[in-house]
Amino acid sequence: MSPPPYELYYWPSIQGRGEFVRLALEEAGAPYVDVARRPGGMKAMMEKMRGDARTPPVFAPPFLKHGDLVIAQTANILAYLAPRLKLVPRDDASRARALELQLTIADLVAEAHDAHHPIGVDLYYEDQRPAAKKRAAGFIASRIPKFLGYFESRLAHSGDYLLGAKLSYADLSVFQVVCGLSYAFPNGMAREAKRIPRLVALRDRVAERPRIAAYLASKRRIPFNEDGIFRHYPELDAKKPRRSRD
């Protein structure tokens, strides 16, 4: 048997940015190794990051090894994988539209991270809590609606999926972001959900795909937790909406 062609390198205990790559590989049914989750895998990842005579060093996980090629940056990995996994049409225009969406998702992911780390990634959350409260409030009040409203408007334009009638990797990524934001900010997202019916329907449509459903139910799906990007700190969420009487 030949070894799996794709090696994913990412932190073994969080979904994080690696999850966008995992979802694409899982949806495609592609054979892959999640290297750092194997025994000795963290050591292998750290070595690989330093690079060697043939391969340049890597700035940060996630990164992908495919044959001799080692590449990092989530959106870049997806742009490289997607034509090979049939998760994007092959024409330049479709690929540019998918990458545009993925990079807008990446911006939203970075802001979701900074909601709990506004002052510095090198500091603990506990040391930047007052700033985090302010940043998270603005994130929930204006940034989440702006980003998700944008994806909603793209769906109004495109149809069932972000590029049209067929699923692309951007749909898997938007699914992941909606799940992550709902985990981190359940109150804020309960309010927001009413404004994004198409996006909610897309999330459900992705969750029901046989391979994604099997993946989500498996041990390969790491639960959300407070070491990842989407963290549930109740003090950063919106207040619980009052129940209306009618």
Add this chain to the structure above:
Amino acid sequence: MSPPPYELYYWPSIQGRGEFVRLALEEAGAPYVDVARRPGGMKAMMEKMRGDARTPPVFAPPFLKHGDLVIAQTANILAYLAPRLKLVPRDDASRARALELQLTIADLVAEAHDAHHPIGVDLYYEDQRPAAKKRAAGFIASRIPKFLGYFESRLAHSGDYLLGAKLSYADLSVFQVVCGLSYAFPNGMAREAKRIPRLVALRDRVAERPRIAAYLASKRRIPFNEDGIFRHYPELDAKKPRRSRD
């Protein structure tokens, strides 16, 4: 005469993220229109952003119109343009390496922005100055060295340019970032420059390219200012290094 094939849409008074696209178009000598800098251009940009029956809405400038295709996200625009402008080799591996570098530059650019806007893009700098001081201190002390040290190590691996012997769009972008950081944090960068000789040499090599030199000397190059991404707020910079006696 046929109209220029490329239309760039970006804020007319700042370098910002649009500058990475401008540099690529200028280096290639490609005919383009910087739409929003023309009379009535801002109105045209705002209309185009809303989209229409054929074209989806745009999240944010910069965006590029090429024929019927309208695409946003700086790195995506560059990945699309580069093979057309001969600013990247055509093979998949080189294109993935260039995009990886560009996206790492984009992460650095986002952090440079957040150094003066750690709490929220919707707030004035003046309303988040204490948080900005903390974030900028960490940015200068650990993030700039981490990012620039990484690009330095890539150059140690690749040679004169980031992909090897030939210039790519990633080199133009790293030039822009080094210029921007030097404008924003002259003291911090004076210290840093000693640790990144290859990167400093690359910056000079790019600045001397005939089309880039002509562009930088022209009115098309908007000066850095405090509305852009790289802002010079002296209170956010490192202290002036003491002159050593020897």
